[in-house]
Amino acid sequence: MESIITLDVCGLPPPEPFVRIMAALETLPAGSALQVRIHREPFPLYDVLRENGFAWQTATPADGNFQILIHHAA
Amino acid sequence: MNIASLSTEQSPPISFPFSFFALAPLFLPLAAVMLALGEGNPFAETHSPALLAATHCITLGFMAAVMFGAVQQILPVLVGSKMPAARLVARFTLPALFAGTLALCGGFMRGQPLWFNLAWILLGPALLTFTGASLISLARAPANNATRSAILLAVIALAIAGSIGGLLAHGFATGAALPYPEWLVAHAGFSLGGWVMLLIAGVSYQVVPMFQLTPNYPKWLTAALAPALFVLLLAGFLPLLFGTAARPLTLAAESLYWLLAVIFAGVTLNLQSRRRRRVPDATLSFFRLGMVSLICAALFAFAATLCPAAHTAFRTLSALAFLLGFAMSVVNGMLYKIIPFLVWFHLFRGGMKSGIPNMKQIIPEPWMWWHYRLQWATLLAATGAPFLDRAAWLVAAGLSLQGFLLGAGVFKSIAVYRKHVRQINRAQA
Numbered sequence: 182m183e184s185i186i187t188l189d190v191c192g193l194p195p196p197e198p199f200v201r202i203m204a205a206l207e208t209l210p211a212g213s214a215l216q217v218r219i220h221r222e223p224f225p226l227y228d229v230l231r232e233n234g235f236a237w238q239t240a241t242p243a244d245g246n247f248q249i250l251i252h253h254a255a
Numbered sequence: 256m257n258i259a260s261l262s263t264e265q266s267p268p269i270s271f272p273f274s275f276f277a278l279a280p281l282f283l284p285l286a287a288v289m290l291a292l293g294e295g296n297p298f299a300e301t302h303s304p305a306l307l308a309a310t311h312c313i314t315l316g317f318m319a320a321v322m323f324g325a326v327q328q329i330l331p332v333l334v335g336s337k338m339p340a341a342r343l344v345a346r347f348t349l350p351a352l353f354a355g356t357l358a359l360c361g362g363f364m365r366g367q368p369l370w371f372n373l374a375w376i377l378l379g380p381a382l383l384t385f386t387g388a389s390l391i392s393l394a395r396a397p398a399n400n401a402t403r404s405a406i407l408l409a410v411i412a413l414a415i416a417g418s419i420g421g422l423l424a425h426g427f428a429t430g431a432a433l434p435y436p437e438w439l440v441a442h443a444g445f446s447l448g449g450w451v452m453l454l455i456a457g458v459s460y461q462v463v464p465m466f467q468l469t470p471n472y473p474k475w476l477t478a479a480l481a482p483a484l485f486v487l488l489l490a491g492f493l494p495l496l497f498g499t500a501a502r503p504l505t506l507a508a509e510s511l512y513w514l515l516a517v518i519f520a521g522v523t524l525n526l527q528s529r530r531r532r533r534v535p536d537a538t539l540s541f542f543r544l545g546m547v548s549l550i551c552a553a554l555f556a557f558a559a560t561l562c563p564a565a566h567t568a569f570r571t572l573s574a575l576a577f578l579l580g581f582a583m584s585v586v587n588g589m590l591y592k593i594i595p596f597l598v599w600f601h602l603f604r605g606g607m608k609s610g611i612p613n614m615k616q617i618i619p620e621p622w623m624w625w626h627y628r629l630q631w632a633t634l635l636a637a638t639g640a641p642f643l644d645r646a647a648w649l650v651a652a653g654l655s656l657q658g659f660l661l662g663a664g665v666f667k668s669i670a671v672y673r674k675h676v677r678q679i680n681r682a683q684a
Contacts, residue, residue, distance in 0.1 A: 192531060194468055196599055196614070221465060222398065224335035225600070245471065 183252065184210075189218045191246055199226060206235065206251065214252040222247050269601040269672065271345040275324030276594065276665045278353060282316025283658025287651035289360060296647045298640040301571055302439075308363040313578060313654075314446060315378070316356040321586055322454060323348055323385055325593055326406070330389070333461050334403045336396035344388045351381035362427065371428035375421040382417035386410050401477035405457025408485045412449025416442055437494045444491040447574075448512065451582050453481050456519055458589070466592050467539050469526040476522055480515060487512040506560065513553035520546040537623035541588030544630065548580025568641050575637045579650075584630055587661065591623050594665065598672045605679055617671050618664045626660045629653060 188205050190198035198219055205215050222239065226249075230237055236254040241247055286309040290297050293305020300306070327345065331337045338344060355377030362370035389410045396403050419442040426433045464471050490508030493501035523546050527539065552573045559569035595617035602611050633653030639646030 192468060194466060194532070195596055196603070199600075199603075221461060222335070224398070225332055227335070228331075229604075 184213045185216050185250075186213060187216045187218070191218055191220045198223065202226060202251075203229070206230075206233075209251075209253070211253055214250055217247075217249040217251065219247050219249065220245075223249075268342075269597055271341060272324035272328045272593075272597065273665070273669055274345065274349055275320045276590065277662070277669065278349070279317045279320035279324075280658040280662035280665065282312045282320070282356065283661070284655040285316065285360070285658075286310075286312035287655040287658075289364065290647065290651040290654075292364060296640070296644045298571060298575075298647050298650070299642075301567060301574075304363045304366070308360040310578070311356060311359050311363070313583070314451075315359070316353065317658075318451065318582060318586055320349070320352060321590060322451075323352065325589065326385075326389060326454075328593070328597060329458065330392050330396070330406075333458070334393065334396035334398040334400070334406070336392045336398075338388045338392045340388065344384055348381045348385050351377045351384075355381055359424065362424065368428035371424045375424040375428075378417065378424075379421045382413065386414045386417070400460075401472075401481070402457045402460050405453050405460065405477075405481035408481050409450050409453035409457060412445045412453060412485065412488065416446035416450055419445065434495060441491040441495070443574075444488050447577060447582070449485065449488050452516065453484060455582070455585050456481055456484075459523060459585075462589065462592070463523060463526060463542070467527060467536070467542070468531040470529055472522065472526065476519070480519055484512060484515055487515070509556070510560070513556050517550050517553045520549040537620060537627050538588040538591045540627050541584045541591070541623075541630070544627070544634075545581045545584035545588065548576045548584060548634065552576035552581060571641045572638065575640065576634075579637050580634050583657075587626065587630065587657075590661070591618060591626075591664070594618060594668045598668050602672065602675050602679070605676065610678070611675070612671060617668050619667070622660060622664055622667075626657060626664075629657055629660065633657065 186205065186209065188201060190201050193201070202215070202217055202223075205217075209215055227237070230251060234254050235251050237249055237251045239247055239249050289305050289308040289312060293303055293308075297303045297305035297309065324345075327338050327341055355374050358370050358377060359374035361367070362374050390407070393403060393407045393410070419438055422433070423435070423438055423442060425431070426435065426438075460472050460477050463469055487508045490501075490505050493505050493508075524543060527543060527546075530539075555569045555573035555576055559566050559573060562569065595614040598617050599611055599614050630653075633650055636646045636649035636653060640650050
Protein backbone atom coordinates (compact mmCIF):
# COMPACT_ATOMS: atom_id res chain seq x y z
CA MET A 182 0.00 0.00 0.00
CA GLU A 183 1.45 3.41 -1.01
CA SER A 184 2.29 5.98 1.65
CA ILE A 185 0.69 9.39 1.29
CA ILE A 186 2.55 12.63 2.01
CA THR A 187 0.28 15.61 2.57
CA LEU A 188 1.00 19.20 1.60
CA ASP A 189 -1.29 22.15 2.33
CA VAL A 190 -0.63 25.21 0.19
CA CYS A 191 -4.00 26.91 0.73
CA GLY A 192 -3.81 30.67 0.95
CA LEU A 193 -0.24 31.02 -0.28
CA PRO A 194 0.37 33.68 -2.95
CA PRO A 195 1.74 32.73 -6.38
CA PRO A 196 4.25 31.31 -7.07
CA GLU A 197 4.63 29.69 -3.62
CA PRO A 198 2.16 26.80 -4.14
CA PHE A 199 3.85 25.81 -7.40
CA VAL A 200 7.35 26.01 -5.87
CA ARG A 201 6.40 23.93 -2.82
CA ILE A 202 4.62 21.25 -4.87
CA MET A 203 7.59 20.92 -7.26
CA ALA A 204 10.01 20.70 -4.32
CA ALA A 205 7.89 17.96 -2.72
CA LEU A 206 7.71 16.00 -5.98
CA GLU A 207 11.51 16.18 -6.37
CA THR A 208 11.89 13.96 -3.31
CA LEU A 209 8.74 11.84 -3.66
CA PRO A 210 9.78 8.20 -3.22
CA ALA A 211 8.60 5.65 -5.78
CA GLY A 212 5.39 4.05 -4.59
CA SER A 213 4.41 7.11 -2.57
CA ALA A 214 1.81 9.73 -3.38
CA LEU A 215 1.59 13.43 -2.66
CA GLN A 216 -1.76 14.77 -1.54
CA VAL A 217 -2.00 18.52 -2.12
CA ARG A 218 -4.66 20.78 -0.68
CA ILE A 219 -4.92 24.01 -2.66
CA HIS A 220 -7.40 26.88 -2.85
CA ARG A 221 -7.71 26.98 -6.68
CA GLU A 222 -7.36 24.46 -9.49
CA PRO A 223 -3.74 24.73 -10.69
CA PHE A 224 -4.12 24.13 -14.44
CA PRO A 225 -0.48 25.00 -15.33
CA LEU A 226 0.70 22.39 -12.82
CA TYR A 227 -1.07 19.63 -14.75
CA ASP A 228 1.07 20.31 -17.82
CA VAL A 229 4.23 20.00 -15.75
CA LEU A 230 3.00 16.79 -14.10
CA ARG A 231 2.08 15.22 -17.43
CA GLU A 232 5.43 16.07 -18.99
CA ASN A 233 7.31 14.64 -16.01
CA GLY A 234 5.57 11.28 -15.79
CA PHE A 235 3.12 11.90 -12.97
CA ALA A 236 -0.53 10.95 -12.78
CA TRP A 237 -3.08 12.77 -10.63
CA GLN A 238 -6.67 12.84 -9.51
CA THR A 239 -8.42 16.06 -8.52
CA ALA A 240 -11.32 16.20 -6.09
CA THR A 241 -13.30 19.18 -4.79
CA PRO A 242 -14.36 18.68 -1.16
CA ALA A 243 -17.25 20.62 0.30
CA ASP A 244 -14.98 23.36 1.73
CA GLY A 245 -14.29 24.62 -1.83
CA ASN A 246 -10.57 23.80 -1.79
CA PHE A 247 -9.08 21.28 -4.22
CA GLN A 248 -7.46 17.99 -3.21
CA ILE A 249 -4.95 16.68 -5.75
CA LEU A 250 -3.47 13.21 -5.33
CA ILE A 251 -0.24 12.95 -7.34
CA HIS A 252 1.77 9.79 -7.90
CA HIS A 253 4.30 8.42 -10.39
CA ALA A 254 2.52 7.20 -13.52
CA ALA A 255 2.63 3.43 -14.00
CA MET B 256 12.43 16.77 -12.68
CA ASN B 257 12.86 17.76 -16.29
CA ILE B 258 11.46 21.24 -16.33
CA ALA B 259 13.78 22.44 -19.05
CA SER B 260 12.44 20.00 -21.61
CA LEU B 261 8.87 21.07 -21.16
CA SER B 262 6.96 21.74 -24.29
CA THR B 263 5.97 25.36 -24.73
CA GLU B 264 2.77 24.18 -26.38
CA GLN B 265 0.71 24.57 -23.23
CA SER B 266 1.90 28.02 -22.32
CA PRO B 267 2.43 30.55 -25.13
CA PRO B 268 5.97 32.00 -25.32
CA ILE B 269 6.55 35.04 -23.17
CA SER B 270 7.40 37.11 -26.25
CA PHE B 271 3.72 37.09 -27.31
CA PRO B 272 2.23 39.01 -24.39
CA PHE B 273 5.35 41.10 -23.93
CA SER B 274 5.12 42.42 -27.50
CA PHE B 275 1.65 43.72 -26.65
CA PHE B 276 2.69 44.98 -23.21
CA ALA B 277 5.79 46.78 -24.55
CA LEU B 278 4.00 48.67 -27.34
CA ALA B 279 0.69 49.41 -25.61
CA PRO B 280 2.04 52.16 -23.24
CA LEU B 281 3.12 54.21 -26.29
CA PHE B 282 -0.55 54.88 -26.95
CA LEU B 283 -0.90 56.86 -23.71
CA PRO B 284 1.44 59.69 -24.82
CA LEU B 285 -0.18 59.39 -28.24
CA ALA B 286 -3.57 60.00 -26.60
CA ALA B 287 -2.05 63.12 -25.04
CA VAL B 288 -0.86 64.26 -28.48
CA MET B 289 -4.41 63.82 -29.83
CA LEU B 290 -5.78 65.96 -26.98
CA ALA B 291 -3.12 68.60 -27.64
CA LEU B 292 -3.97 68.73 -31.35
CA GLY B 293 -7.66 69.35 -30.64
CA GLU B 294 -9.21 72.76 -30.78
CA GLY B 295 -9.88 74.37 -27.39
CA ASN B 296 -10.66 72.01 -24.51
CA PRO B 297 -11.46 68.57 -26.02
CA PHE B 298 -13.18 67.48 -22.78
CA ALA B 299 -15.76 70.27 -23.02
CA GLU B 300 -17.60 68.41 -25.79
CA THR B 301 -18.28 64.67 -25.46
CA HIS B 302 -17.87 63.92 -29.17
CA SER B 303 -15.03 66.27 -30.06
CA PRO B 304 -12.71 64.64 -32.65
CA ALA B 305 -9.65 64.98 -30.41
CA LEU B 306 -11.46 63.36 -27.46
CA LEU B 307 -12.71 60.49 -29.65
CA ALA B 308 -9.20 59.94 -31.05
CA ALA B 309 -7.65 60.03 -27.56
CA THR B 310 -10.34 57.69 -26.20
CA HIS B 311 -9.60 55.12 -28.91
CA CYS B 312 -5.85 55.43 -28.29
CA ILE B 313 -6.60 54.40 -24.70
CA THR B 314 -9.32 51.79 -25.33
CA LEU B 315 -7.81 50.12 -28.40
CA GLY B 316 -4.11 51.03 -28.52
CA PHE B 317 -3.46 50.69 -24.81
CA MET B 318 -6.21 48.72 -23.12
CA ALA B 319 -7.24 46.23 -25.82
CA ALA B 320 -3.59 45.51 -26.59
CA VAL B 321 -2.81 44.78 -22.94
CA MET B 322 -5.96 42.67 -22.61
CA PHE B 323 -5.24 40.72 -25.82
CA GLY B 324 -1.75 39.89 -24.57
CA ALA B 325 -2.99 39.03 -21.09
CA VAL B 326 -5.96 36.90 -22.20
CA GLN B 327 -3.67 34.73 -24.29
CA GLN B 328 -1.61 33.97 -21.18
CA ILE B 329 -4.34 33.77 -18.56
CA LEU B 330 -6.72 31.44 -20.40
CA PRO B 331 -4.44 28.42 -19.78
CA VAL B 332 -4.02 29.45 -16.13
CA LEU B 333 -7.60 30.39 -15.25
CA VAL B 334 -9.68 27.99 -17.37
CA GLY B 335 -7.09 25.38 -18.43
CA SER B 336 -7.29 25.96 -22.18
CA LYS B 337 -4.71 27.56 -24.45
CA MET B 338 -5.56 29.75 -27.40
CA PRO B 339 -5.34 27.88 -30.73
CA ALA B 340 -2.61 28.99 -33.15
CA ALA B 341 -1.36 31.44 -30.51
CA ARG B 342 1.67 32.44 -32.59
CA LEU B 343 -0.39 33.26 -35.67
CA VAL B 344 -3.05 35.07 -33.64
CA ALA B 345 -0.43 37.25 -31.91
CA ARG B 346 1.54 37.97 -35.07
CA PHE B 347 -1.56 39.02 -36.97
CA THR B 348 -3.58 40.87 -34.34
CA LEU B 349 -0.72 42.98 -32.96
CA PRO B 350 0.20 44.93 -36.13
CA ALA B 351 -3.42 45.05 -37.35
CA LEU B 352 -4.65 46.36 -33.99
CA PHE B 353 -1.99 49.05 -33.71
CA ALA B 354 -2.16 50.12 -37.37
CA GLY B 355 -5.97 50.15 -37.25
CA THR B 356 -5.95 52.31 -34.11
CA LEU B 357 -3.60 54.82 -35.76
CA ALA B 358 -5.82 54.88 -38.86
CA LEU B 359 -8.90 55.48 -36.69
CA CYS B 360 -7.16 58.38 -34.95
CA GLY B 361 -6.31 59.76 -38.39
CA GLY B 362 -9.98 59.41 -39.33
CA PHE B 363 -11.20 61.34 -36.28
CA MET B 364 -8.56 64.06 -36.55
CA ARG B 365 -8.62 64.57 -40.34
CA GLY B 366 -12.19 63.47 -41.08
CA GLN B 367 -11.09 61.81 -44.32
CA PRO B 368 -12.88 58.66 -45.58
CA LEU B 369 -9.57 56.96 -46.44
CA TRP B 370 -8.54 56.75 -42.77
CA PHE B 371 -11.92 55.45 -41.59
CA ASN B 372 -11.95 52.81 -44.34
CA LEU B 373 -8.42 51.76 -43.45
CA ALA B 374 -9.43 51.58 -39.77
CA TRP B 375 -12.32 49.14 -40.19
CA ILE B 376 -10.43 47.08 -42.77
CA LEU B 377 -7.56 46.60 -40.27
CA LEU B 378 -9.45 46.46 -36.98
CA GLY B 379 -12.24 44.18 -38.21
CA PRO B 380 -10.00 41.18 -39.01
CA ALA B 381 -7.87 41.83 -35.89
CA LEU B 382 -10.91 41.69 -33.60
CA LEU B 383 -12.41 38.77 -35.54
CA THR B 384 -9.18 36.77 -35.19
CA PHE B 385 -8.83 37.47 -31.48
CA THR B 386 -12.49 36.83 -30.62
CA GLY B 387 -12.61 33.68 -32.79
CA ALA B 388 -9.48 32.21 -31.20
CA SER B 389 -10.69 33.13 -27.70
CA LEU B 390 -14.10 31.55 -28.27
CA ILE B 391 -12.49 28.30 -29.49
CA SER B 392 -10.26 28.27 -26.41
CA LEU B 393 -13.22 28.91 -24.09
CA ALA B 394 -15.33 26.23 -25.80
CA ARG B 395 -12.54 23.69 -25.19
CA ALA B 396 -11.89 24.76 -21.57
CA PRO B 397 -12.23 21.96 -19.00
CA ALA B 398 -13.15 24.47 -16.28
CA ASN B 399 -16.79 25.44 -16.17
CA ASN B 400 -16.53 28.23 -13.64
CA ALA B 401 -17.81 31.79 -13.33
CA THR B 402 -14.56 33.17 -14.75
CA ARG B 403 -15.07 31.21 -17.96
CA SER B 404 -18.68 32.45 -18.29
CA ALA B 405 -17.69 36.07 -17.68
CA ILE B 406 -14.77 35.98 -20.14
CA LEU B 407 -17.03 34.29 -22.70
CA LEU B 408 -19.61 37.08 -22.38
CA ALA B 409 -16.80 39.69 -22.47
CA VAL B 410 -15.50 38.30 -25.76
CA ILE B 411 -19.04 38.21 -27.23
CA ALA B 412 -19.47 41.84 -26.11
CA LEU B 413 -16.18 42.72 -27.84
CA ALA B 414 -17.41 41.10 -31.04
CA ILE B 415 -20.64 43.13 -30.87
CA ALA B 416 -18.79 46.37 -29.99
CA GLY B 417 -16.29 45.78 -32.81
CA SER B 418 -19.04 45.08 -35.34
CA ILE B 419 -20.88 48.28 -34.43
CA GLY B 420 -17.57 50.18 -34.46
CA GLY B 421 -16.85 48.86 -37.96
CA LEU B 422 -20.32 49.88 -39.09
CA LEU B 423 -19.83 53.37 -37.69
CA ALA B 424 -16.37 53.78 -39.25
CA HIS B 425 -17.77 52.63 -42.59
CA GLY B 426 -20.67 55.05 -42.12
CA PHE B 427 -18.30 57.96 -41.35
CA ALA B 428 -16.30 57.09 -44.49
CA THR B 429 -19.25 56.82 -46.86
CA GLY B 430 -21.62 59.29 -45.23
CA ALA B 431 -24.28 56.58 -45.02
CA ALA B 432 -27.50 57.58 -43.26
CA LEU B 433 -27.40 55.71 -39.97
CA PRO B 434 -28.98 56.40 -36.57
CA TYR B 435 -25.53 57.43 -35.29
CA PRO B 436 -26.43 58.53 -31.72
CA GLU B 437 -28.18 55.22 -30.97
CA TRP B 438 -25.35 53.13 -32.50
CA LEU B 439 -22.74 55.18 -30.62
CA VAL B 440 -24.48 54.48 -27.31
CA ALA B 441 -24.63 50.73 -28.08
CA HIS B 442 -20.95 50.76 -29.20
CA ALA B 443 -19.78 52.49 -26.01
CA GLY B 444 -21.99 50.22 -23.89
CA PHE B 445 -20.70 46.95 -25.29
CA SER B 446 -17.05 48.04 -25.44
CA LEU B 447 -16.72 49.62 -21.98
CA GLY B 448 -19.68 48.18 -20.09
CA GLY B 449 -19.38 44.81 -21.84
CA TRP B 450 -15.86 43.85 -22.89
CA VAL B 451 -13.94 45.86 -20.27
CA MET B 452 -16.28 45.42 -17.29
CA LEU B 453 -17.02 41.72 -17.84
CA LEU B 454 -13.38 40.82 -18.47
CA ILE B 455 -12.24 42.67 -15.35
CA ALA B 456 -14.99 41.02 -13.28
CA GLY B 457 -14.25 37.52 -14.61
CA VAL B 458 -10.52 37.81 -14.06
CA SER B 459 -11.02 39.43 -10.65
CA TYR B 460 -13.00 36.41 -9.40
CA GLN B 461 -9.72 34.48 -9.40
CA VAL B 462 -6.94 37.05 -9.43
CA VAL B 463 -8.15 39.04 -6.38
CA PRO B 464 -8.30 36.03 -3.99
CA MET B 465 -5.15 34.52 -5.56
CA PHE B 466 -2.79 37.49 -5.52
CA GLN B 467 -4.32 39.70 -2.84
CA LEU B 468 -5.03 36.81 -0.44
CA THR B 469 -8.66 37.71 0.16
CA PRO B 470 -11.62 35.40 0.79
CA ASN B 471 -13.33 34.18 -2.39
CA TYR B 472 -16.06 36.24 -4.04
CA PRO B 473 -19.52 35.11 -2.87
CA LYS B 474 -21.09 32.53 -5.19
CA TRP B 475 -24.32 34.53 -5.65
CA LEU B 476 -22.27 37.34 -7.15
CA THR B 477 -20.00 35.30 -9.44
CA ALA B 478 -22.95 33.25 -10.73
CA ALA B 479 -25.28 36.15 -11.50
CA LEU B 480 -23.26 39.32 -12.14
CA ALA B 481 -21.86 38.81 -15.65
CA PRO B 482 -25.05 37.35 -17.21
CA ALA B 483 -27.15 40.09 -15.60
CA LEU B 484 -24.84 42.87 -16.84
CA PHE B 485 -24.84 41.39 -20.34
CA VAL B 486 -28.65 41.20 -20.47
CA LEU B 487 -28.89 44.81 -19.28
CA LEU B 488 -26.49 45.88 -22.03
CA LEU B 489 -28.79 44.31 -24.62
CA ALA B 490 -31.34 46.96 -23.62
CA GLY B 491 -29.00 49.41 -25.38
CA PHE B 492 -30.45 48.12 -28.67
CA LEU B 493 -34.03 49.03 -27.74
CA PRO B 494 -33.85 52.66 -28.98
CA LEU B 495 -32.84 51.32 -32.40
CA LEU B 496 -36.05 49.27 -32.49
CA PHE B 497 -38.55 51.46 -30.69
CA GLY B 498 -37.03 54.97 -30.75
CA THR B 499 -37.79 57.33 -27.86
CA ALA B 500 -40.63 55.04 -26.69
CA ALA B 501 -37.95 52.76 -25.24
CA ARG B 502 -36.48 55.56 -23.10
CA PRO B 503 -38.03 54.49 -19.73
CA LEU B 504 -36.88 50.91 -20.25
CA THR B 505 -33.31 51.85 -21.23
CA LEU B 506 -33.13 54.24 -18.29
CA ALA B 507 -34.19 51.47 -15.92
CA ALA B 508 -31.70 49.03 -17.48
CA GLU B 509 -28.89 51.57 -17.23
CA SER B 510 -29.68 52.35 -13.59
CA LEU B 511 -29.75 48.66 -12.74
CA TYR B 512 -26.44 48.16 -14.55
CA TRP B 513 -24.75 50.85 -12.47
CA LEU B 514 -26.28 49.44 -9.29
CA LEU B 515 -24.76 46.02 -10.05
CA ALA B 516 -21.42 47.67 -10.87
CA VAL B 517 -21.49 49.39 -7.46
CA ILE B 518 -22.26 46.05 -5.78
CA PHE B 519 -19.28 44.45 -7.56
CA ALA B 520 -17.00 47.31 -6.49
CA GLY B 521 -18.34 47.23 -2.92
CA VAL B 522 -17.88 43.46 -2.60
CA THR B 523 -14.34 43.71 -3.99
CA LEU B 524 -13.41 46.49 -1.55
CA ASN B 525 -14.92 44.49 1.29
CA LEU B 526 -12.93 41.37 0.35
CA GLN B 527 -9.75 43.44 0.10
CA SER B 528 -10.38 44.87 3.58
CA ARG B 529 -10.42 41.25 4.86
CA ARG B 530 -7.16 40.20 3.15
CA ARG B 531 -4.88 37.94 5.14
CA ARG B 532 -1.59 39.70 4.44
CA ARG B 533 -1.80 43.35 5.46
CA VAL B 534 1.29 44.81 3.84
CA PRO B 535 1.28 47.85 1.52
CA ASP B 536 1.08 46.73 -2.08
CA ALA B 537 0.94 49.09 -5.06
CA THR B 538 -1.05 46.66 -7.21
CA LEU B 539 -3.67 46.31 -4.48
CA SER B 540 -3.85 50.11 -4.19
CA PHE B 541 -4.36 50.40 -7.97
CA PHE B 542 -7.20 47.88 -7.68
CA ARG B 543 -8.86 49.72 -4.82
CA LEU B 544 -8.57 53.04 -6.64
CA GLY B 545 -10.23 51.33 -9.60
CA MET B 546 -13.15 50.13 -7.49
CA VAL B 547 -13.67 53.54 -5.86
CA SER B 548 -13.59 55.08 -9.35
CA LEU B 549 -16.24 52.60 -10.52
CA ILE B 550 -18.51 53.74 -7.69
CA CYS B 551 -17.82 57.39 -8.68
CA ALA B 552 -18.64 56.57 -12.32
CA ALA B 553 -22.01 55.19 -11.19
CA LEU B 554 -22.70 58.24 -8.99
CA PHE B 555 -21.92 60.62 -11.87
CA ALA B 556 -24.22 58.58 -14.15
CA PHE B 557 -27.05 58.82 -11.59
CA ALA B 558 -26.36 62.56 -11.22
CA ALA B 559 -26.60 62.99 -15.01
CA THR B 560 -30.06 61.44 -14.92
CA LEU B 561 -31.26 63.42 -11.92
CA CYS B 562 -29.81 66.76 -13.03
CA PRO B 563 -30.67 67.41 -16.70
CA ALA B 564 -29.11 70.91 -16.58
CA ALA B 565 -25.65 69.43 -16.05
CA HIS B 566 -26.29 66.23 -17.99
CA THR B 567 -23.35 66.53 -20.43
CA ALA B 568 -20.78 67.40 -17.76
CA PHE B 569 -21.85 64.53 -15.50
CA ARG B 570 -21.87 62.10 -18.47
CA THR B 571 -18.29 63.10 -19.33
CA LEU B 572 -17.23 62.74 -15.69
CA SER B 573 -18.86 59.31 -15.52
CA ALA B 574 -17.03 58.19 -18.67
CA LEU B 575 -13.71 59.57 -17.36
CA ALA B 576 -14.18 57.89 -13.98
CA PHE B 577 -14.96 54.58 -15.68
CA LEU B 578 -12.24 54.67 -18.34
CA LEU B 579 -9.35 56.47 -16.63
CA GLY B 580 -10.29 55.69 -13.03
CA PHE B 581 -11.72 52.18 -13.04
CA ALA B 582 -10.41 50.47 -16.19
CA MET B 583 -6.94 52.02 -16.34
CA SER B 584 -6.27 51.60 -12.62
CA VAL B 585 -7.26 47.94 -12.64
CA VAL B 586 -5.36 47.24 -15.87
CA ASN B 587 -2.24 48.89 -14.38
CA GLY B 588 -2.65 46.91 -11.15
CA MET B 589 -3.09 43.63 -13.00
CA LEU B 590 -0.14 44.34 -15.30
CA TYR B 591 2.16 44.94 -12.35
CA LYS B 592 1.16 41.51 -11.00
CA ILE B 593 0.99 39.58 -14.26
CA ILE B 594 4.31 40.77 -15.73
CA PRO B 595 6.54 39.70 -12.79
CA PHE B 596 4.60 36.44 -12.50
CA LEU B 597 5.10 35.66 -16.21
CA VAL B 598 8.82 36.40 -15.97
CA TRP B 599 9.12 34.14 -12.94
CA PHE B 600 7.00 31.36 -14.46
CA HIS B 601 8.79 31.31 -17.81
CA LEU B 602 12.23 31.33 -16.13
CA PHE B 603 11.16 28.43 -13.92
CA ARG B 604 9.80 26.46 -16.85
CA GLY B 605 12.86 27.39 -18.87
CA GLY B 606 14.97 25.34 -16.49
CA MET B 607 16.09 27.82 -13.85
CA LYS B 608 15.82 26.27 -10.40
CA SER B 609 17.80 28.65 -8.26
CA GLY B 610 18.56 32.34 -8.54
CA ILE B 611 15.17 33.22 -10.04
CA PRO B 612 14.54 36.82 -8.99
CA ASN B 613 11.83 37.41 -6.43
CA MET B 614 8.66 38.69 -8.10
CA LYS B 615 9.00 41.95 -6.18
CA GLN B 616 12.47 42.54 -7.67
CA ILE B 617 11.40 42.33 -11.32
CA ILE B 618 9.73 45.75 -11.45
CA PRO B 619 11.01 48.06 -8.68
CA GLU B 620 8.21 48.67 -6.15
CA PRO B 621 8.98 52.45 -5.93
CA TRP B 622 8.24 52.77 -9.68
CA MET B 623 4.81 51.26 -9.10
CA TRP B 624 4.12 53.67 -6.25
CA TRP B 625 5.19 56.65 -8.37
CA HIS B 626 2.85 55.42 -11.08
CA TYR B 627 0.06 55.05 -8.52
CA ARG B 628 0.53 58.64 -7.32
CA LEU B 629 0.60 59.82 -10.92
CA GLN B 630 -2.66 57.98 -11.57
CA TRP B 631 -4.24 59.79 -8.60
CA ALA B 632 -3.02 63.15 -9.93
CA THR B 633 -4.34 62.35 -13.42
CA LEU B 634 -7.74 61.45 -12.00
CA LEU B 635 -7.94 64.58 -9.85
CA ALA B 636 -7.14 66.65 -12.94
CA ALA B 637 -9.77 64.68 -14.90
CA THR B 638 -12.52 65.81 -12.51
CA GLY B 639 -11.88 69.39 -13.61
CA ALA B 640 -11.09 68.65 -17.27
CA PRO B 641 -14.59 69.32 -18.72
CA PHE B 642 -14.57 72.79 -17.12
CA LEU B 643 -10.95 74.00 -17.03
CA ASP B 644 -8.47 74.06 -19.91
CA ARG B 645 -5.53 73.75 -17.51
CA ALA B 646 -6.98 70.58 -16.00
CA ALA B 647 -7.31 69.11 -19.49
CA TRP B 648 -3.62 69.78 -20.10
CA LEU B 649 -2.75 68.12 -16.80
CA VAL B 650 -4.70 65.00 -17.83
CA ALA B 651 -2.73 64.90 -21.09
CA ALA B 652 0.56 65.31 -19.21
CA GLY B 653 -0.44 62.64 -16.70
CA LEU B 654 -1.29 60.15 -19.45
CA SER B 655 2.07 60.78 -21.14
CA LEU B 656 4.07 60.28 -17.97
CA GLN B 657 2.10 57.14 -17.10
CA GLY B 658 2.86 55.69 -20.52
CA PHE B 659 6.59 56.33 -20.11
CA LEU B 660 6.67 54.94 -16.55
CA LEU B 661 4.71 51.80 -17.45
CA GLY B 662 6.79 51.29 -20.60
CA ALA B 663 9.98 51.58 -18.54
CA GLY B 664 8.63 48.93 -16.16
CA VAL B 665 7.88 46.55 -19.03
CA PHE B 666 11.32 47.04 -20.58
CA LYS B 667 12.97 46.53 -17.17
CA SER B 668 11.12 43.19 -16.90
CA ILE B 669 12.24 42.15 -20.38
CA ALA B 670 15.83 43.01 -19.44
CA VAL B 671 15.60 40.91 -16.25
CA TYR B 672 14.12 37.99 -18.22
CA ARG B 673 16.81 38.16 -20.93
CA LYS B 674 19.62 38.39 -18.37
CA HIS B 675 18.45 35.22 -16.65
CA VAL B 676 17.82 33.37 -19.91
CA ARG B 677 21.46 34.05 -20.81
CA GLN B 678 22.44 32.55 -17.44
CA ILE B 679 20.37 29.43 -18.20
CA ASN B 680 21.95 29.12 -21.63
CA ARG B 681 25.47 29.49 -20.17
CA ALA B 682 24.71 26.84 -17.51
CA GLN B 683 23.41 24.42 -20.14
CA ALA B 684 26.29 25.03 -22.61
